[in-house]
Amino acid sequence: MKACPSLDARARVLALAVVALAAALPAGAVVDRDCALPEADCTLAETAARAGVFAGAAVDPPERSPYTAFAVPEHFNSVTAENAMKWGVLAQRVGSYDFSEADALVDFAEENGARIRGHTLVWGRGPLPSDLGVLVDAAADPAARLRQILTDHIARVVGHYAGRVESWDVVNEPLDVFTDRFDQNLFLRTLGPDYIAESFRAAHAADPAARLFLNEFFPDFGGAKAARFVALVRELLAAGVPLHGVGIQTHAFLRPPPYPAFPGFLAELAALGVDVELTELDVLIVWFQAADDPEAAQADAFAGLTGACLALPACTGITTWGVTDADTWLDTTAPFAIVAPNRPLLFDESLAPKPAYFAVREVFASRAVPFSVQAARLLADFDAAVEAGSLGSARFPAPAGLQGLRAVLAEGEQLLAKARYGAACRVLGTAGRLLDGEARPPDLVSGPARPELARSLAELRRQLDCDG
Ligand code: G3I
Secondary structure (H helix, E strand, O other), rough: OOOOOOHHHHHHHHHHHHHHHHHHHHOOOOOOOOOHHHHHOOOOOHHHHHHEEEEEEEEEOOOOOHHHHOOOOOOOOEEEEEEOHHHHHHEEEOOEEEHHHHHHHHHHHHHOEEEEEEEEEEOOOOOOOOOOOHHHHHHOOOHHHHHHHHHHHHHHHHHHHOOOOOOEEEEOOEOOOOOOOOOOOOHHHHHHHHHHHHHHHHHHHOOOOEEEEEEOOOOOOHHHHHHHHHHHHHHHHHHHOOEEEEOOOEEEEOOOOOOOOOOHHHHHHHOOOOOOEEEEEEEEEEHHHOOHHHHHHHHHHHHHOOOOHHOOOOOOEEEOOOOOOOHHHHHOOOHHHHHHOOOOOOEEEOOOOOOOHHHHHHHHHHOOHHHHHHHHHHHHHHHHHHOOOOOOOOOOOOOOHHHHHHHHHHHHHHHHHHHHHHHHHHHHHHHHHHHHHHOOOOOOEEOHHHHHHHHHHHHHHHHOOOOO
């Protein structure tokens, strides 16, 4: 998974500022220099970056919504296009694309170091070009015509953003809203269920590096629809379809959280080997109206849902569907508009973070591992590998031949504990070259444990933004 270098850099600047402040504090004052805990005043984005996952929000381009620039980069390190990339928004008629708004959002996200989730290439119930149905109906071979239009669309859009949009919701809501049937949309009626696999293949061809997701809403997580979704993912993977992740929408509007089946459902999907993200999280306040403190109860619900995902190594992040209670889709969409304000998000109407913001941040913090702890783990793994004989030196007898490398790693850990990130990067760079086999002599470090240690070290350097 890609990190967010500029946010890592920001976290580092913040940490350095805290260290500078510490020098002025009386001896004994406790300062968290690694910026990994909520008490350290890290934002949600900084905490997520430290945890190596994404905290995202669905937003419209900054020219359309003032909440976008408020949210990113300070609070979120990922953005989803709430509307700008939908087929019928990009192209009011088949083939007549206007990328200007979506481009503005992508430019904005890049300028602010945020990861971009593309949403969505194929959505049978969503906005489509107004002439799509007519063109297909009028064709001599409707299936061939629709297949051509569909694959042209995917090639055009994914190609337009190749290398910039990190992940795509390739197909959104392939299943019926409440049942385990396929959604009976134009694509299914004309092409059959194969339109799903074909869409993924077309997206992969247009950008082989993009992470490709199947995104879905669930009325509950233990019912027939959830089971059908797991089966569908399994079938697609078995057929060799380039499917890399599942987006679990998590609009909590049908029944109040917690959902007992939720953790098991996510774990079942993760066990299939795909990334798991909560892609459209919002929790209506109405569920907690009777609670002593409705916002605190809402915060618990957010923490429970977020925690169920982040407990899994396969979980790559969460995204709230909107930024503030002032701009939620629920307040303008029937039937939820009747009970507006639904107040389902992390910020209130005056842009103040709600208890839910802090609760979600705490969940991210519990997954975050301070840099110095990561370095200490690396050193322990190194020692264990030498002890087990799985790391050695072709030139010198272990462990003597590895003492220099061990000393370098230990120095890196010490520097990170002191928040001396620049110096740590330099030292860890030397260690990295030794482990990568790039140093002279090239066979100085060998053994089956070497590649894994090299990977861990590279990941630590990536999080530190050493090459940025
Ligand atoms: O674009 C016009 C705009 O020009 C006009 O001024 C305005 C006046 O009403 O309408 C605008 O279009 C609306 C658009 O949102 C932008 O606000 C559409 O009528 C409205 O239907 C559209 O709703 C979006 C909906 O998807 C349908 O595309 C919601 O904002 C968006 O939050 C919602 O998101 C979906 C996900 O994509 C998939 N999962 C469910 C989720 C919630 O329904």
